[in-house]
Amino acid sequence: MQYPQLHLSAPEIAHHRELTEAFANKALAATRNHRHDRAYLRGQGYKLTQDKNGSQTYQRTCPTSSFEEYFMTGICDTTIDEMSYGIYTETTHDLRTLFALTFKNDFMDAAILQTCETQTEEDPVHWFGIKYARLYLHASIFQPRDTVYSELSGTRVDEAGYRTIFQVRRTIETPLFPAFPHVVRFDHQMGWVFSELPDRRIQFTIIGHLDPHGNMPAWVFNKMTPKKHAASCTMFSELVRLRRLVEAPSKDTLWVVDGSPRRCTMCPKNTKHWKYCRCCGQVTCRKCLLTISQPLKVTWSKADPARHISHPMDKAVYCKACFKAPPNSGMSEHTQSKHSSITSNDFDTALTVSSSQGSFRDSALHSTASEGPATQVMVTRAKSLQDVNEVPQATLVGAFNPAVQESLAYQRLLVEQMQRSLVVQQNITNSQ
Numbered sequence: 103m104q105y106p107q108l109h110l111s112a113p114e115i116a117h118h119r120e121l122t123e124a125f126a127n128k129a130l131a132a133t134r135n136h137r138h139d140r141a142y143l144r145g146q147g148y149k150l151t152q153d154k155n156g157s158q159t160y161q162r163t164c165p166t167s168s169f170e171e172y173f174m175t176g177i178c179d180t181t182i183d184e185m186s187y188g189i190y191t192e193t194t195h196d197l198r199t200l201f202a203l204t205f206k207n208d209f210m211d212a213a214i215l216q217t218c219e220t221q222t223e224e225d226p227v228h229w230f231g232i233k234y235a236r237l238y239l240h241a242s243i244f245q246p247r248d249t250v251y252s253e254l255s256g257t258r259v260d261e262a263g264y265r266t267i268f269q270v271r272r273t274i275e276t277p278l279f280p281a282f283p284h285v286v287r288f289d290h291q292m293g294w295v296f297s298e299l300p301d302r303r304i305q306f307t308i309i310g311h312l313d314p315h316g317n318m319p320a321w322v323f324n325k326m327t328p329k330k331h332a333a334s335c336t337m338f339s340e341l342v343r344l345r346r347l348v349e350a351p352s353k354d355t356l357w358v359v360d361g362s363p364r365r366c367t368m369c370p371k372n373t374k375h376w377k378y379c380r381c382c383g384q385v386t387c388r389k390c391l392l393t394i395s396q397p398l399k400v401t402w403s404k405a406d407p408a409r410h411i412s413h414p415m416d417k418a419v420y421c422k423a424c425f426k427a428p429p430n431s432g433m434s435e436h437t438q439s440k441h442s443s444i445t446s447n448d449f450d451t452a453l454t455v456s457s458s459q460g461s462f463r464d465s466a467l468h469s470t471a472s473e474g475p476a477t478q479v480m481v482t483r484a485k486s487l488q489d490v491n492e493v494p495q496a497t498l499v500g501a502f503n504p505a506v507q508e509s510l511a512y513q514r515l516l517v518e519q520m521q522r523s524l525v526v527q528q529n530i531t532n533s534q
């Protein structure tokens with residue numbers, strides 16, 4: 103089971119849209135006023151409660167709740183175009199990726215429940231619909247929280263031509279999607295606003311109010327909230343790079359078959375404590391790696407589709423070279439391997455070659471692979487996985503049936519085992 107889709111009626115949607123847009127306008131006005139008048143927030147009853155790591159947090163009491171309203175702001179080192187890509191999510195998997203990167207270990211799960219409006223040519227950030235999120239607020243010492251909320255995002259351009267993008271969220275009450283057992287439903291009205299500055303960097307603002315409900319004392323929440331957001335500058339600055347990295351097609355590891363030590367691509371002297379980068383497939387040492395939490399593609403149990411996997415997250419290792427120049431960012435050709443002495447554990451290509459006498463001759467993959475015996479793949483650099491990925495997705499999916507896929511998976515395993523034993527054999531030969 104995936105999360106059920108909601109089908110709110112047109113009047114209900116119009117009602118939520120109106121309230122969400124009203125909040126967006128309030129958030130945009132507040133950030134604009136603060137930018138032009140540093141005394142504005144004080145006049146609105148906000149007090150500065152934290153000034154750290156280049157970001158400031160202001161809080162004020164809320165007339166209807168003991169949980170304070172907050173306004174956090176700072177400068178982050180990225181562009182408005184990058185951020186427009188970074189925060190836009192129109193699939194559940196995109197949303198999970200974004201939240202995994204922003205909430206890190208506190209993120210549990212998220213889903214898109216109803217889509218009403220999506221991006222347009224003029225506004226790549228435009229979106230309205232209903233989403234769901236489950237996460238820990240302030241670590242796992244309190245019960246997890248969840249919320250069903252309406253989200254509106256979009257772009258505004260000011261008189262001087264500078265762009266501001268916003269994404270605001272507002273809890274909605276719906277009996278159609280009750281909270282999970284042992285999960286407390288929270289109530290919030292929160293927004294992100296990113297304004298383009300004359301030097302092309304952006305000023306971010308997190309603004310709003312959140313009532314966690316359940317057993318969380320207000321004084322704990324009010325004190326913890328600014329601490330939790332102290333790293334927002336870094337988080338927003340890195341968000342887009344991380345997202346591009348996570349979304350890059352994962353490369354299978356590049357196996358060293360000549361028996362030479364595995365050297366870190368960033369600091370080649372280091373041959374110890376290495377791992378493989380998921381993005382470029384090359385060796386990276388412990389000092390030069392980056393571990394990124396990201397959602398699994400399938401978050402429900404295959405054996406029992408009604409049951410969700412309780413921790414739908416995966417941790418993957420990347421090298422810092424890939425982080426600095428993520429694929430599709432137009433920054434570098436780093437991910438194109440320059441190593442001619444190593445063979446690719448490129449299963450898709452290898453297995454097509456190894457099965458060229460079999461029944462897979464007609465598969466879509468076949469046309470992308472070179473002819474030849476399987477052993478040849480072991481000692482020459484196979485075609486990069488990226489080339490294989492360039493085959494239109496629809497062709498690949500359409501060309502397979504479950505039985506073929508199962509067989510492919512088994513052959514992948516065989517190729518992997520053969521390659522491993524080859525490496526071991528060569529190591530033995532070299533050490534003799």
Ligand SMILES: [Zn+2]
Pocket residue numbers: 379380381382383384420421422423424
């Ligand atoms: Zn890498």
Ligand SMILES: [Zn+2]
Pocket residue numbers: 366367368369370372386387388389390
């Ligand atoms: Zn290194």
